[in-house]
Amino acid sequence: MTTIDNASLVTWRRQFHRYPETGWGEFYTTATLIKILEEIGHHVLTGEQIINPDFIRGRNPSIVEKAKHAAKERGVDDALLERIGDYTGCAAIFDTGRPGPTIAFRFDIDCVNVQETDTAEHIPNQEGFNSTNQGYMHACGHDGHMAIGLGVAKWLMENKNSSLKGVIKLIFQPAEEGVRGAKPIAESGILDDVDYFACGHLGCDIPSGVIVAAPERYLSTLKMDLRFKGKAAHAGMEPHAGKNALLAACNATIQILSLPTHGEGMTRANVGVLNAGEGRNVIPSYAQMQIEVRGENEKINNYMTEEALRRARGVALSFDVELETEVMGEAVDFIPDDEMTDYITEVAQTIPAVKKVQRTMNFNGSDDATLLIKRVQAHGGKAAYFVIGSDIKAGHHQAKFDIDEEQLFTGFSIFTGLLQRLSV
Numbered sequence: 001m002t003t004i005d006n007a008s009l010v011t012w013r014r015q016f017h018r019y020p021e022t023g024w025g026e027f028y029t030t031a032t033l034i035k036i037l038e039e040i041g042h043h044v045l046t047g048e049q050i051i052n053p054d055f056i057r058g059r060n061p062s063i064v065e066k067a068k069h070a071a072k073e074r075g076v077d078d079a080l081l082e083r084i085g086d087y088t089g090c091a092a093i094f095d096t097g098r099p100g101p102t103i104a105f106r107f108d109i110d111c112v113n114v115q116e117t118d119t120a121e122h123i124p125n126q127e128g129f130n131s132t133n134q135g136y137m138h139a140c141g142h143d144g145h146m147a148i149g150l151g152v153a154k155w156l157m158e159n160k161n162s163s164l165k166g167v168i169k170l171i172f173q174p175a176e177e178g179v180r181g182a183k184p185i186a187e188s189g190i191l192d193d194v195d196y197f198a199c200g201h202l203g204c205d206i207p208s209g210v211i212v213a214a215p216e217r218y219l220s221t222l223k224m225d226l227r228f229k230g231k232a233a234h235a236g237m238e239p240h241a242g243k244n245a246l247l248a249a250c251n252a253t254i255q256i257l258s259l260p261t262h263g264e265g266m267t268r269a270n271v272g273v274l275n276a277g278e279g280r281n282v283i284p285s286y287a288q289m290q291i292e293v294r295g296e297n298e299k300i301n302n303y304m305t306e307e308a309l310r311r312a313r314g315v316a317l318s319f320d321v322e323l324e325t326e327v328m329g330e331a332v333d334f335i336p337d338d339e340m341t342d343y344i345t346e347v348a349q350t351i352p353a354v355k356k357v358q359r360t361m362n363f364n365g366s367d368d369a370t371l372l373i374k375r376v377q378a379h380g381g382k383a384a385y386f387v388i389g390s391d392i393k394a395g396h397h398q399a400k401f402d403i404d405e406e407q408l409f410t411g412f413s414i415f416t417g418l419l420q421r422l423s424v
Contacts, residue, residue, distance in 0.1 A: 002154075002159070003154075003158060004151045005409070006406060006408055006409040008151065009144075009412060010405045013143050013144050013147035014124075015032070015129075016029065016109075016142075017124060017130075017138045019131070019133055020133055020137055020138045021067060021133065022177070023174060023175030023178055023180055024063065024064055024067075024087070025063045025066070025110075026067070026088040027068050027070070027088055028070065028076060029109050029110075030084055030172070030174070031084065033109070033146065034083075034084075037150070037153055037170075040157050041157045042092035042094060042153055042156075042157070042170075043095075044090050045090060045091045045093060046084050046085075046091075047084050047086070048085060048087060049091075050091045050185055050188050051089065051184045051185060051188055052187040054187070055186075057178075057180040057327060058175065058178050058180040058223065059175075059180070064086065088174040088175075089171075091169055091190060092169070094153075094157075094168040096164045096166060096167070096168075098164070100165025101165070101196060101422060101423065102166055102167045102193045102194050103166065103168045103169070103196045104168075104169040104170075104171055104191055104198075104376070105149065105152065105170055105198055105415055106171045106182075106198075106369050106372055107148065107170065107171065107173065108172075108176035108369075109142055109176075110174055111137055111143075111177070112138070113136060114135075114136070114137045115136075116131040116137040116399055117400045123393075123402055139398060139399070140177070140396050140401070141403050142176070144202045144390075144405075144407075144408055145200075146172065147408055148200075148408055148412050149172060151416075152170060152415045152419075153170055155416050155419075164423045165423050166195075166423050167193075171185065171372075173185060176367065176368060178223055179331040179368035180223075180328065182331070182368035182369060182370075182371040186375040191372060191375050192379055194376045194381050195381050195422075196418075196422045197373060197376040197383040197384070198340065198384045198418055199384075200386045200388050201367070201385070202388050202411065203390045203396060203403060204361075204387045205395070206361070206387050206389035206390070207391055208390055208404045208406065209389060210357075211348040211354050211356070211357050211358065211388060211414070212360065212389070213341050213345045213348065214336040215363040215385060216336075216362065217333075217362045217364055218331075218333045218367065218385075219363075219364065219365060219366045220296075220331060221293065221294040221301060221329075221331050222292065222293055222305045223290075223291075223292045224290075224292070224305075224327055225288060225289065225325070225326045226249070226252065226312050227286070227324040228245040228248045228252070228286070228287040229245060229321060229324070230242065230243030230244055230284065230286070230322075231285055232278060232282050235281045235282060235283055241283075242283025243283070243320055244283050244319060245319075245321050246277050246284035246287050247319060248287065248315050248318075248319040248321045249276055249288075251319070252312045252316075253274060255311035256269055256291055256293075256312070257269060257270075257271060259293070259304060259307050260307070262296075262303055262304070264296075264299075264300060265295065266294075266364070267294065269294075269308065271289055273288075273290035274287065275287065275288050293308050297333045298332055301332075309325065330368065331367060331368040332374055334374055334383070334385075336383065336385065337377070340382045340384035341359070343421050344384055344418065345357050345359070347413075347417030348414055348417075350417065351410060351414070353406065353409070353410050354410060367385070373385065390403045391404045
């Protein structure tokens with residue numbers, strides 16, 4: 001039984017699309033989720049109840065404080081902000097009161113640092129739910145994921161007197177972009193009793209009507225900031241007295257982008273940001289780089305990481321500057337469990353909107369849900385990650401990105417179908 005229809009999911013999705021927030025700054029989003037979940041009737045955990053601060057990655061305190069202030073300006077009361085504390089995200093815990101398995105689903109909540117297009121043909125502009133937060137946009141489908149998660153939460157309450165058994169945990173994860181939020185959730189221990197875990201993603205270049213039950217070739221990745229510290233000097237009078245951090249960073253960029261590939265699988269390396277210098281006539285004393293490496297598996301990724309750091313350290317030595325490194329995010333590869341893949345396939349085949357169930361595809365990207373999956377599998381649980389096909393106007397992380405909203409109900413149906421098979 002359910003009163004959830006696609007219109008309900010669309011309403012939630014558009015609500016979140018209107019006010020996107022970047023990773024670790026999702027205070028208004030988290031507050032909205034908590035309010036809705038508790039109105040439905042769920043017990044909700046947040047802040048350090050689901051986050052282990054010792055494993056935080058890529059969290060900018062100034063962004064956090066600005067986001068807290070913005071949430072307060074938008075009407076979030078002090079009591080709720082205090083409850084959330086310094087760490088966003090939340091989890092609804094549903095106990096059926098009957099012995100059974102523990103099941104967890106993950107839904108990510110952050111946006112992308114992209115300015116949404118202002119073109120007239122863009123549906124969010126036509127329908128009036130385009131981003132109101134300048135420089136930020138739900139350009140990856142996480143607004144849809146939250147809507148699906150809330151639909152599952154409501155379905156659970158509507159069916160609490162049914163034959164469902166065990167405990168269901170709905171994890172609304174912050175900071176997936178940059179693969180920063182899963183590690184502290186995994187290390188909180190909230191998944192250590194989980195028997196079955198699943199998460200899904202809208203789009204991923206798969207068309208509407210197609211479900212991919214078990215994508216493969218997830219790339220392990222490490223995101224790092226490299227900071228070169230030199231010495232400033234007058235560029236005309238005393239160039240010899242300076243230690244040029246910018247020159248070191250530029251050399252490191254070339255070295256990292258020319259890393260050798262690995263004979264056993266795919267590799268990636270990128271320098272996404274380089275900031276340096278104080279003025280036109282000053283030898284640059286400081287440079288910061290934001291880099292990432294990826295590998296087809298953990299072994300290859302570790303190779304790429306070690307090689308990138310070796311080159312950065314060598315450059316720092318040759319230019320006589322200091323080097324600081326900081327890990328900003330991480331994700332791993334994983335092997336899906338056949339049992340879960342079969343369940344997803346069986347459920348998807350019963351959904352009228354699904355025209356094709358595809359066993360696998362090359363994912364060729366990264367998602368830190370893999371860290372949650374590995375945590376569950378390490379304790380003997382079964383886990384899966386599936387793709388919900390959705391026709392899109394532009395690729396993920398692009399200004400014209402939009403989802404096929406009809407697929408929200410498809411995602412909702414897969415998650416609730418899984419519950420009916422697993423929670424027995």
